[in-house]
Amino acid sequence: MKNRIAAITAVLAIALPALAGSGGGPAPQFTLTARDGRAVSLAQYHGQVVMINFWASWCGPCRQEMPLLDSIYRKYHKLGFTLLGVNVEPDSKAADDWLKDRPVSFPILYDKESKVSKLYDVAGMPSTVIIDRSGKLRTLHQGFKPGDENEYLDSIRSLIRE
């Protein structure tokens, strides 16, 4: 009986929603087509800190986040950091139209068949993962609220120093 109660208490403690889980484990590899037509794969960036942002033009918080991601990219991309914006829409027209209005300087990749979204188990929009220099998944962040960019910056700074 006591074991059961202890188990239920432990389970309830585990059940509390966690915002940023620590991943652990290698980041799944993939190759996608970029906006300019060339093939881009995650393997190209081995040795750098990679941030992957899953976004869609129809998602409000995603659109809100883009300019902040752009400034993070501009600041750190010469220090061994890169940002990949993975667009999850099956039809890229809406995303292209939006990017014409609000261009960003980091690479945009199209995941039209949701292959990479499934690989990374995307459970919310937007989703941001940060991969360290050795290719390990280090942070998973779901959703976006103003102020979250500070968490990104903290993770990026500590991972760049590794």
Next chain:
Amino acid sequence: MQLTGEARGARTRCAAGLSPFTRTLVTLCALAAPALGGVLPEDRADVLWHVYKGGDITIQGPSVLVRKKVGDNLSLSANYYEDMISSASIDVKLSASPYHETRRQESLGADYLHGKSTYSAGFITSKEPDYKANTSYFAVSQDMFGDLTTVTLGYRRGWDRVYKDQRNSVTGQVEHVPLPSNNGLNQASADHRGYSLSLSQVLTRNAILGFNYELLTDQGYLANPYRQIRYLSPGHGQGFTPADQVYPNTRTSSAASAQLKYYLPYRAALTGKYRFFHDTWGILAHTVELDYAHPVGKHWTFDGSLRYYRQGAADFYSDLFPRANYQNFMARDRELAAFHSYTVGAGGSWQFAMPGVPSLGKNSINVRVDHLLVDYSDFRNALLAGTYGAGNEPLYELNANIFQVFVSIWF
């Protein structure tokens, strides 16, 4: 339920030494996704002008809505609404004289987002010369199961003051007079309580289902003080004599509705709705509605809708009672009669982007027209009693046109 992802292995590993029952519970938790949070409604401003014309009544006025986020978690909204009424309706012609009056309604609301829950509260106050109504409401909305499901519980409370106005034939002033069946008093009150449960469920990539249940209870003076019943009185006047309505002082009603929205592949939305209603007054009603929204190009959206409503009369309703004091509750209010109603509506919307303000071009100018036809089965045109005889007048039919024009801005 599926077990997914080696990435979640860390959580299930610590449960290895437990009984099958506990392991199942832990597995359920291992699927727990991080808290995502719901989304507050967007900031917007809408200005509407509405016109209702039918049955010799014209009601028109503005409705202005403003909604703005304050901080990240709070959205405030305010609405101002007016009905300017010019009435010479069949009921008014029968027992009173044409009147003009204005009803003003103001409301304030707040929505607070915390994680996956949204807490809403608001207050609505309505004022017209012979009716003052205050309503407050509170609701909690929760997103669950990967945000595919939203459950909302709501509670509302209303306090009304009812009066009857009449123009004094001597002074020419409009004043409060005693209400019928109210012990000679000039004022009465009515209280309302409502409980609601709604559920919205994403079914597939293209379909979403909404379900709504609402229980409402009223207590107090629930009658329309201007309307009267009539009873057969051969040889007197038109063959009938008017008398005061007597309503029960309580009413409890239950309504349940379901709504299915389906996204058509060429970009259009089809909605089907059904509502069932019944109450302690014996009214049974069915509502069926079909709506279709069809965008054309980047700037236009066209809407069409069809609504059918069927109602059975209240137990104490009759168009013509056989004699005076026939039963303890009596009403001739046509809202409680048996009837069928058909509404056809069409609307057009032109979307535009504000120059210099980046948006998806959602601002819009909208026009909508609805035609309402109400076919009464047991409410007769008593004005024609002289021609046809009391009780043999043709059944009343109401035709009305509803016109709306509004501008919506997102910021």
Next chain:
Amino acid sequence: MRVSPGLPSVSLTVKLMRAAAAALLLAALAGCAAPTPWVKPYEREHFADPIMSFNRDPVSSTYLQHVFETREGARGATGSVGGGCGCN
């Protein structure tokens, strides 16, 4: 309640406690999401389309509901909260 010696059995009390614990846990889980969503977040683009919103033009739909409610006996379950009025 007689229990056969040598055979493990589960008493009614334990069964009820399990059911209660499961119910409590499900209630707690409601906040953290249990079954895997069959429509993924990246597959929900259609629901972001304004034409798929349950209440696209609140001023207009609230007004129409008010028109119907003042002329009909039925009320409720429409999704909009209206104030009272003495509308005839």
